[in-house]
Amino acid sequence: xxxxxxxxxxSLASHIILNELGAPFDLEKVDTANGRTENGADYSRISPNxxxxxxxxxxxxxxxxNPAILQLLGDRATVGSxxxxxxxxxxxxxxxxxxFLSSELHKAFGPxxxxxxxxxxxxANAEAGVTRRVKFIEATLAEKPYLLGDAFSVADAYAFVVLxxxxxxxxxxxxxxxxxxxxxxxxxxxxVRKAMKAEGLIGDxxxx
Ligand SMILES: N[C@@H](CCC(=O)N[C@@H](CS)C(=O)NCC(=O)O)C(=O)O
Numbered sequence: 001x002x003x004x005x006x007x008x009x010x011s012l013a014s015h016i017i018l019n020e021l022g023a024p025f026d027l028e029k030v031d032t033a034n035g036r037t038e039n040g041a042d043y044s045r046i047s048p049n050x051x052x053x054x055x056x057x058x059x060x061x062x063x064x065x066n067p068a069i070l071q072l073l074g075d076r077a078t079v080g081s082x083x084x085x086x087x088x089x090x091x092x093x094x095x096x097x098x099x100f101l102s103s104e105l106h107k108a109f110g111p112x113x114x115x116x117x118x119x120x121x122x123x124a125n126a127e128a129g130v131t132r133r134v135k136f137i138e139a140t141l142a143e144k145p146y147l148l149g150d151a152f153s154v155a156d157a158y159a160f161v162v163l164x165x166x167x168x169x170x171x172x173x174x175x176x177x178x179x180x181x182x183x184x185x186x187x188x189x190x191x192v193r194k195a196m197k198a199e200g201l202i203g204d205x206x207x208x
Contacts, residue, residue, distance in 0.1 A: 001025045003053060007201060012199060020082060070157065094154070108130045109165050112126055
């Protein structure tokens with residue numbers, strides 16, 4: 001399998017889950033601004049929408065969209081419970097959460113990554129949008145250690161990546177005590193530190 005990724009982008013969630021699986025995989029960095037991969041390939045021929053992540057399976061099939069890729073990878077886990085069994089209500093809860101993360105929380109960060117300088121008002125609006133969505137996560141984490149319950153799942157990898165963007169856009173996560181503690185706890189997983197190190201987001205000391 002090969003993951004097409006951009007450092008620190010939402011593709012980091014799939015990178016974390018690939019590490020959780022423990023099987024070998026390849027990585028290829030994408031420059032989404034110029035539509036080329038690090039090997040010089042035209043990325044629009046790999047993923048027509050031009051964004052990451054894209055996962056190339058050994059069959060040659062390409063899968064895009066975070067919720068689809070994360071469930072595909074989670075279903076391949078041979079140990080642990082990265083995704084609940086398909087067809088159960090627990091699996092529906094995962095899909096509910098992945099859709100919330102993708103279409104609500106992830107997209108709430110959009111204005112910060114628009115490439116435009118935000119005015120004070122635009123920044124305040126964008127921050128209010130993020131805060132509105134994080135409140136649901138904060139309330140969820142007040143009840144249980146991970147988004148689906150007692151165990152880390154693919155939803156936690158995605159939530160970690162998106163919530164952690166707060167630190168890059170200047171939103172103080174200590175205003176959400178459960179989220180703040182959760183981010184530190186998830187970042188401490190070997191799969192997360194390894195992926196962040198490989199993407200150049202943390203140094204050797206933090207990854208050790
Ligand atoms: N609906 C897509 C959204 C993916 C997405 O927003 N990818 C961003 C990075 S997090 C991207 O590649 N944006 C283009 C860019 O950064 O130039 C999914 O869930 O996979």
